[in-house]
Amino acid sequence: MKIIDFMAYELIEKINNKEIKVIDILQQTYENIEASEDLIHSFISLSKEEALEKARILDKKLDNGKQSGKLFGLPIAIKDLICVKNNLTTCGSKILEGYKPPYNATVSDRILEKENAICVGRTNMDEFAMGSSTENSSYGPSYNPWDFNRVPGGSSGGSATCVASGQTIISLGTDTGGSIRCPASYCGVTGLKPTYGRVSRYGLISYANSLDVIGPISRCVKDAALLLKIMAGKDPLDSTSYDIKVDNYTNDLDKPIEKKVLGVPKEFFGEGIEQSVKKKINEAIKISENLGAEIREITLPHLEYTIPTYYLIAMSEASSNLARFDGLRYGEMYDNPQSDVFEVFSKTRGEKFGEEVRRRIILGTYILSAGYYEMFYLKALKVRTLIKQDFKNAFTQCDAIVCPTMPTTAFKIGELVDDPLQMYLMDALTCPVNLAGLPALSIPCGFDQNNLPIGFQIIGNYFDEHTILNIGNLIENKLNIYRKIPQIIRNKK
Amino acid sequence: MSDTEVIIGLEVHIQLTNLKTKLFCSCNSDYRGKEQNTIVCPICLGLPGSLPVINENAIGYATRLALALDCKINEEFWFFRKNYFYPDLPKAFQISQYNKAGGKAFGDGGHITIRLDGEKKEISLDRIHLEEDPARLVHKGSIASSPYTLVDYNRSGMTLIEIVTNPVMKSPEEARDFLNQLKSIVQYTGIADLDLEGSVRVDANISIKGNPRSEVKNINSFKEVERALKWEIQRQRNALKRGKELIQETRHWDDKRRVTIGLRTKEFEKDYRYFPEQDLVPINIDKKFIEEVKKELPEMPNARMKRFQEQYQLSEFDSEILVLDKNLADFFEKGVQQNKSFGLDDYKTYCNWLMGDISRWLNDNNKNINDSKLKSNQLNELIMNINDGKITGKIAKGFVDEMMKGNSISDIIKKSGKKRIADEATLYKIVEEVLKENLDIVKDYNGNPRALEALIGKCMQKTRGQADPNVTRNLIKKKIQ
Numbered sequence: 024m025k026i027i028d029f030m031a032y033e034l035i036e037k038i039n040n041k042e043i044k045v046i047d048i049l050q051q052t053y054e055n056i057e058a059s060e061d062l063i064h065s066f067i068s069l070s071k072e073e074a075l076e077k078a079r080i081l082d083k084k085l086d087n088g089k090q091s092g093k094l095f096g097l098p099i100a101i102k103d104l105i106c107v108k109n110n111l112t113t114c115g116s117k118i119l120e121g122y123k124p125p126y127n128a129t130v131s132d133r134i135l136e137k138e139n140a141i142c143v144g145r146t147n148m149d150e151f152a153m154g155s156s157t158e159n160s161s162y163g164p165s166y167n168p169w170d171f172n173r174v175p176g177g178s179s180g181g182s183a184t185c186v187a188s189g190q191t192i193i194s195l196g197t198d199t200g201g202s203i204r205c206p207a208s209y210c211g212v213t214g215l216k217p218t219y220g221r222v223s224r225y226g227l228i229s230y231a232n233s234l235d236v237i238g239p240i241s242r243c244v245k246d247a248a249l250l251l252k253i254m255a256g257k258d259p260l261d262s263t264s265y266d267i268k269v270d271n272y273t274n275d276l277d278k279p280i281e282k283k284v285l286g287v288p289k290e291f292f293g294e295g296i297e298q299s300v301k302k303k304i305n306e307a308i309k310i311s312e313n314l315g316a317e318i319r320e321i322t323l324p325h326l327e328y329t330i331p332t333y334y335l336i337a338m339s340e341a342s343s344n345l346a347r348f349d350g351l352r353y354g355e356m357y358d359n360p361q362s363d364v365f366e367v368f369s370k371t372r373g374e375k376f377g378e379e380v381r382r383r384i385i386l387g388t389y390i391l392s393a394g395y396y397e398m399f400y401l402k403a404l405k406v407r408t409l410i411k412q413d414f415k416n417a418f419t420q421c422d423a424i425v426c427p428t429m430p431t432t433a434f435k436i437g438e439l440v441d442d443p444l445q446m447y448l449m450d451a452l453t454c455p456v457n458l459a460g461l462p463a464l465s466i467p468c469g470f471d472q473n474n475l476p477i478g479f480q481i482i483g484n485y486f487d488e489h490t491i492l493n494i495g496n497l498i499e500n501k502l503n504i505y506r507k508i509p510q511i512i513r514n515k516k
Numbered sequence: 517m518s519d520t521e522v523i524i525g526l527e528v529h530i531q532l533t534n535l536k537t538k539l540f541c542s543c544n545s546d547y548r549g550k551e552q553n554t555i556v557c558p559i560c561l562g563l564p565g566s567l568p569v570i571n572e573n574a575i576g577y578a579t580r581l582a583l584a585l586d587c588k589i590n591e592e593f594w595f596f597r598k599n600y601f602y603p604d605l606p607k608a609f610q611i612s613q614y615n616k617a618g619g620k621a622f623g624d625g626g627h628i629t630i631r632l633d634g635e636k637k638e639i640s641l642d643r644i645h646l647e648e649d650p651a652r653l654v655h656k657g658s659i660a661s662s663p664y665t666l667v668d669y670n671r672s673g674m675t676l677i678e679i680v681t682n683p684v685m686k687s688p689e690e691a692r693d694f695l696n697q698l699k700s701i702v703q704y705t706g707i708a709d710l711d712l713e714g715s716v717r718v719d720a721n722i723s724i725k726g727n728p729r730s731e732v733k734n735i736n737s738f739k740e741v742e743r744a745l746k747w748e749i750q751r752q753r754n755a756l757k758r759g760k761e762l763i764q765e766t767r768h769w770d771d772k773r774r775v776t777i778g779l780r781t782k783e784f785e786k787d788y789r790y791f792p793e794q795d796l797v798p799i800n801i802d803k804k805f806i807e808e809v810k811k812e813l814p815e816m817p818n819a820r821m822k823r824f825q826e827q828y829q830l831s832e833f834d835s836e837i838l839v840l841d842k843n844l845a846d847f848f849e850k851g852v853q854q855n856k857s858f859g860l861d862d863y864k865t866y867c868n869w870l871m872g873d874i875s876r877w878l879n880d881n882n883k884n885i886n887d888s889k890l891k892s893n894q895l896n897e898l899i900m901n902i903n904d905g906k907i908t909g910k911i912a913k914g915f916v917d918e919m920m921k922g923n924s925i926s927d928i929i930k931k932s933g934k935k936r937i938a939d940e941a942t943l944y945k946i947v948e949e950v951l952k953e954n955l956d957i958v959k960d961y962n963g964n965p966r967a968l969e970a971l972i973g974k975c976m977q978k979t980r981g982q983a984d985p986n987v988t989r990n991l992i993k994k995k996i997q
Binding site: 106343 | 562568601603667
């Protein structure tokens with residue numbers, strides 16, 4: 024039995040029915056990783072020994088009929104900025120090289136401790152989640168499994184490549200401006216960004232804390248729903264998590280969407296969207312229509328301000344969130360007995376942070392400085408309110424919004440490295456969702472002429488993940504491409 | 517004097533030591549005396565990924581203080597981040613409040629009444645706000661010369677309330693009285709024990725009218741404030757006298773050398789880049805909550821002082837001093853109410869004992885009335901023994917030390933073997949002896965009224981304080997005339 028042929032929910036069933044041992048799953052997982060890791064580089068670190076050890080323990084429990092947990096024995100890859108106790112967590116940065124947090128993030132607790140999934144390793148990412156290509160990782164880029172010359176998207180690049188290539192079945196990413204949906208789209212997998220406040224951020228190392236959300240990356244919608252159900256809900260350790268009832272997301276995924284109205288914002292189909300992308304998105308919209316949904320054109324008039332607004336807010340927050348990395352308490356410190364403390368701080372930060380992180384810290388510091396605060400930060404907050412209002416208005420006319428996830432398919436490695444502005448523009452269709460705090464799903468909806476995947480984005484109303492998962496699942500069933508694994512990987516195996 | 521008028525404003529940080537846990541995590545706030553860096557968690561260590569959660573009781577405590585100081589409480593506010601790099605600040609920002617850029621303080625305005633030389637004055641407050649305490653830095657000797665800095669994060673994340681006054685104080689004495697009154701109010705609200713080491717930190721802004729001000733930091737006890745202010749005023753006056761121009765600067769109070777020193781750090785304009793702390797949600801304090809806190813607030817010192825004047829007929833001066841220390845005032849009320857036979861004179865006597873010999877003993881022994889062994893019924897018994905003529909006041913004074921150790925009054929009297937001597941025949945012999953031995957004082961008698969008191973004193977000495985002063989006085993008068 025090859026685990027690459029199964030979805031997570033199928034594997035869990037097979038484990039519980041004793042059709043496969045947990046240790047076999049984990050061994051296959053590491054074989055898959057070892058077979059393709061030098062081509063893809065999904066991981067910053069692997070915890071093979073601990074994972075195999077846990078697999079053996081779980082198998083014993085299974086033998087004794089003492090298995091517990093909804094993810095019992097399921098291997099999962101976790102993005103490198105979600106704390107896992109005593110497990111390397113570097114945020115893709117040299118400044119946290121060797122750092123092992125002494126505590127678990129709430130999601131790590133729920134998934135690994137309570138539901139008994141097994142962490143296989145920590146996935147590669149743009150340093151501190153700043154980037155859309157995973158080229159900003161201090162540990163080297165990841166490569167798109169559909170074309171090794173191309174980026175996998177970012178910042179959760181490794182979390183998408185490990186799922187897309189069949190190295191593992193499911194992973195956790197985080198999404199601040201599109202960091203789950205962008206790599207999901209580029210790698211042809213499913214990525215879910217939940218509503219801000221739906222999933223606890225406790226233990227998620229902040230990039231821009233008013234935007235950051237943890238979410239799953241998977242091969243199918245049902246797996247994403249399964250994981251969301253486990254992660255979602257109020258956490259007393261996160262004041263910004265909401266005390267709103269958690270739906271049973273895996274139920275009713277096949278419910279007809281006949282009465283649903285899908286909004287199509289004209290602003291999402293303007294300039295900069297590749298023709299091949301438009302074509303496949305329109306086909307997916309057509310499928311929804313055939314499924315009985317009503318398609319309605321809507322407008323989001325302030326969308327053009329998304330990018331400046333997003334970057335002003337994200338950089339400001341980042342400059343403060345990343346200030347604590349000074350080498351004094353954890354990570355590597357520039358050490359020179361002649362230096363005073365401020366020189367140690369400056370040198371540590373100057374040497375250990377990468378270029379993009381330094382750029383955003385400096386810009387964010389500037390934006391928050393006296394005299395500029397009102398001009399930039401407060402104004403950005405105002406525009407953010409307008410963008411939120413646009414979406415609120417839109418949701419009075421529709422149940423979900425559909426559009427492309429990314430304006431293009433995956434670009435070539437190095438193509439945009441020297442053009443940060445162009446790179447920032449890649450986030451135009453994902454960022455507004457973060458500014459508004461809404462949930463959004465990206466599912467693969469086809470391939471372009473270069474056989475590169477295209478992502479279809481379904482944006483939901485606040486805390487209405489259920490609807491977008493339902494719509495996504497029906498379209499996924501119709502398209503029936505979700506089990507596809509890149510040919511080059513198949514050949515390798 | 518008007519050209520050298522002094523202007524003082526204070527920023528007082530008090531630690532809410534009576535809270536069980538820190539401001540944003542569940543670490544114990546009783547960190548004093550514990551091993552360094554053991555009362556910590558991912559939150560107060562600022563570990564990556566950790567998030568703050570507000571301690572609801574801190575909001576309640578701040579509400580108490582705001583009500584006691586007559587501040588206008590802001591019913592909705594965000595916490596703000598105050599960003600700066602310093603080794604005592606593990607997140608490189610302090611979660612605080614800000615009253616600009618859309619932020620609000622916890623409470624605006626308010627005032628404290630001080631009394632100096634019988635004159636009342638209102639010291640107006642600008643605002644009070646909540647914030648987290650940074651870690652504690654430990655230096656070897658002076659901060660300026662220490663070869664290293666050690667950091668103890670046990671203090672990190674403790675709850676502070678900052679009280680900012682307007683620049684309205686005119687002398688170090690006013691500042692001292694302001695702080696005494698503030699300390700008293702804090703004690704009455706029950707939010708902190710300001711006698712605990714490090715529970716108070718004061719920054720003082722000082723200027724001579726028309727000149728730039730200096731900000732003196734690191735004054736770590738109320739007692740040091742007056743000293744630091746006096747020194748700094750003298751420094752500024754001397755500089756002006758020599759024709760030197762003062763600059764606006766931050767100075768550090770060196771409590772070992774007792775001088776302020778300008779810290780030669782790189783001078784750059786302070787820019788804390790305040791912005792909202794979005795890891796917390798806005799704090800809402802509704803009217804109902806405020807009303808509930810108000811109901812539970814005990815009588816404040818000002819009101820109690822007025823009541824003491826009416827109920828016990830104490831003078832304004834006595835009442836003020838007595839209520840200043842809540843424990844002392846509580847002791848007084850409990851004591852005088854225990855004895856139903858006490859009258860107005862006894863209240864006064866009781867008060868005198870507390871403010872006189874007992875306070876002196878407490879000061880000398882560095883103790884609070886509550887951690888001494890004195891019981892109110894002991895003081896009752898002592899006064900009753902004087903009233904009944906069993907012992908003299910002079911004898912009683914000699915019992916203070918034993919009494920403070922908790923020994924019963926009857927035991928002390930028995931053990932001492934002392935009692936009032938009022939028998940005229942016995943005293944007559946003593947008076948005769950004293951007059952014979954002190955002919956020079958007797959010679960002075962007509963010209964110097966103090967000679968009589970001196971002679972009474974000699975009789976006291978001879979009887980080890982047991983002679984009744986009134987009987988003795990009459991006998992001396994009779995004998996000499």
